[in-house]
Amino acid sequence: MAKFIFVTGGVTSSLGKGIIAASLAKLLQARGLRTTIQKFDPYINVDPGTLNPYEHGECFVTEDGAETDLDLGHYERFLNIFTSQANNVTTGRIYQTVINKEREGAYLGKTVQVIPHITDEIKRRMLLLGKDDKYDVVLTEIGGTVGDIEGLPFIEAVRQLQWELPEEDCLVVHLTLIPFLRAAKELKTKPTQHSVRLLSENGVHPDILVCRTEEPLNNDIKRKIAQFCNVKTEAVIEAADASTIYEVPLMMLREKLDVIALKKMKITDYREPDLTRWKGFLDKLKYPKSKVTIGLIGKYIELQDAYKSILESFIHAGAMNECKVQVVNVHSEFINHENVSEKLDGLDGLLVAPGFGHRGIEGKIVAVKYAREQGLPFFGICLGMQMAVIEFGRNVLGLEDAHSTEMDPHNNNPVINMMEEQKKITKMGGTMRLGSYPCELKEGSLAHEIYGTSEICERHRHRYEFNNDYLEQYENAGMVASGVNPETGLVEIIELPNHPFFIGVQYHPELKSTVENPAPLFVHFISAAKKFNESRVSLKAPVLHSEMI
Numbered sequence: 037m038a039k040f041i042f043v044t045g046g047v048t049s050s051l052g053k054g055i056i057a058a059s060l061a062k063l064l065q066a067r068g069l070r071t072t073i074q075k076f077d078p079y080i081n082v083d084p085g086t087l088n089p090y091e092h093g094e095c096f097v098t099e100d101g102a103e104t105d106l107d108l109g110h111y112e113r114f115l116n117i118f119t120s121q122a123n124n125v126t127t128g129r130i131y132q133t134v135i136n137k138e139r140e141g142a143y144l145g146k147t148v149q150v151i152p153h154i155t156d157e158i159k160r161r162m163l164l165l166g167k168d169d170k171y172d173v174v175l176t177e178i179g180g181t182v183g184d185i186e187g188l189p190f191i192e193a194v195r196q197l198q199w200e201l202p203e204e205d206c207l208v209v210h211l212t213l214i215p216f217l218r219a220a221k222e223l224k225t226k227p228t229q230h231s232v233r234l235l236s237e238n239g240v241h242p243d244i245l246v247c248r249t250e251e252p253l254n255n256d257i258k259r260k261i262a263q264f265c266n267v268k269t270e271a272v273i274e275a276a277d278a279s280t281i282y283e284v285p286l287m288m289l290r291e292k293l294d295v296i297a298l299k300k301m302k303i304t305d306y307r308e309p310d311l312t313r314w315k316g317f318l319d320k321l322k323y324p325k326s327k328v329t330i331g332l333i334g335k336y337i338e339l340q341d342a343y344k345s346i347l348e349s350f351i352h353a354g355a356m357n358e359c360k361v362q363v364v365n366v367h368s369e370f371i372n373h374e375n376v377s378e379k380l381d382g383l384d385g386l387l388v389a390p391g392f393g394h395r396g397i398e399g400k401i402v403a404v405k406y407a408r409e410q411g412l413p414f415f416g417i418c419l420g421m422q423m424a425v426i427e428f429g430r431n432v433l434g435l436e437d438a439h440s441t442e443m444d445p446h447n448n449n450p451v452i453n454m455m456e457e458q459k460k461i462t463k464m465g466g467t468m469r470l471g472s473y474p475c476e477l478k479e480g481s482l483a484h485e486i487y488g489t490s491e492i493c494e495r496h497r498h499r500y501e502f503n504n505d506y507l508e509q510y511e512n513a514g515m516v517a518s519g520v521n522p523e524t525g526l527v528e529i530i531e532l533p534n535h536p537f538f539i540g541v542q543y544h545p546e547l548k549s550t551v552e553n554p555a556p557l558f559v560h561f562i563s564a565a566k567k568f569n570e571s572r573v574s575l576k577a578p579v580l581h582s583e584m585i
């Protein structure tokens with residue numbers, strides 16, 4: 037059986053537990069240990085699929101079609117592995133399982149209670165990935181902050197496992213904050229002491245403290261934290277602010293977080309960490325040779341987490357091109373025919389983001405038209421691809437009312453239509469076309485050239501599709517369906533061969549982009565943007581000044 041590391045958080049939320057967990061996992065992986073990470077979220081939604089992006093950021097979709105927390109995206113990007121439904125568990129899912137079992141009579145007349153039934157189900161799932169000898173170490177990030185009422189059953193489950201498992205098989209890492217009081221010019225350890233005390237009151241004692249801080253922690257402070265929180269001084273780890281999240285594994289390496297974890301778990305069979313590719317990526321990221329400006333058109337742009345995987349994919353693709361990608365957020369609700377050239381002026385590429393519902397749609401269509409006509413590199417993802425189809429239908433094919441039945445159900449030219457199997461669905465959660473599906477690429481197309489292969493698999497999350505009744509009309513007018521699902525004929529990719537780069541994809545390539553394997557479409561989109569920039573700069577086009585238009 038594997039060893040288990042639990043990562044809890046104290047003092048405040050947003051300390052970057054997911055990044056610390058992913059960094060520790062990366063270091064253990066680089067030392068030759070088979071490692072995975074899972075996230076346990078205390079909210080009652082069965083999964084984040086039904087959550088508005090404003091609530092919880094992006095919904096990350098795994099290969100097996102699970103709608104999960106965005107931290108799983110970090111795990112995959114750092115570890116270059118696939119996660120699955122088993123890697124993300126919520127309170128809702130735990131209760132659903134227990135209540136279903138109760139209805140089946142599985143508890144034989146017993147009173148079903150938080151302890152032991154809910155905690156038993158939490159523990160069963162915490163240990164699940166550690167079975168079958170697939171992994172040496174399983175990290176579990178516990179969502180929320182210690183002290184939250186809804187997190188208590190998870191902390192209690194960790195307490196029980198700390199007691200049940202051999203001491204060296206269970207490690208607790210607590211992430212906390214050491215605030216710097218400017219007026220007193222002092223780092224303050226009290227919030228951390230309180231947070232560790234709170235954890236201890238719940239019976240869990242941390243082995244390692246990772247301390248987020250804006251100022252370096254000197255040895256005196258480390259010793260003080262260690263003494264009052266009852267851990268070894270070497271187990272107090274400084275986690276300073278980083279210029280990029282991809283720097284954090286190297287910072288944790290310097291702080292010896294991995295060495296202390298290995299020592300406490302009594303793991304002796306490991307090698308020097310091999311981080312050659314990681315460091316190569318970081319070098320390119322830090323010292324770019326050129327710069328492009330990409331407009332991200334969406335309706336949730338106030339909240340950057342809503343487009344997390346897209347933004348990270350730009351970072352991977354930028355490094356691959358040795359190019360800094362500056363992303364300018366453009367709110368689709370405020371673009372119209374009159375202001376589009378002003379709003380998109382100075383951009384080297386345009387990405388129209390995924391989304392749902394009517395809000396901001398017309399602005400997206402206007403932006404696509406501009407990109408198509410101006411030869412501006414265009415990349416449409418999911419809803420972004422559907423907007424490109426509608427725009428082409430309206431402005432090239434002359435189907436003035438072309439639309440998607442998502443926004444206009446009784447339309448005469450439904451160029452984007454609800455998928456047949458979706459029409460009978462009545463429940464919302466987990467019912468879209470989700471997860472990995474194959475796609476066949478047309479020989480001679482740009483997509484084929486970019487992927488360098490004839491069949492790919494990418495991840496999906498949608499209910500609507502290109503209406504194949506219009507396919508011939510589109511292809512005759514120059515929009516090519518260059519990627520198609522081999523079984524159903526569903527159009528997965530559209531492109532315009534007479535344009536420098538105009539690609540729309542029904543799937544989400546951003547979900548498979550990792551540091552070590554950047555998504556090919558993003559890499560080529562940035563390369564096209566670089567070319568566009570070179571031609572634009574040679575024409576001395578004006579430069580954008582604001583981050584947010």
Ligand code: GLN
Pocket residue numbers: 389390391392393417418419420442497498499500501
């Ligand atoms: N709303 C569109 C659909 O369901 C697009 C979904 C998306 O962009 N993820 O098909």
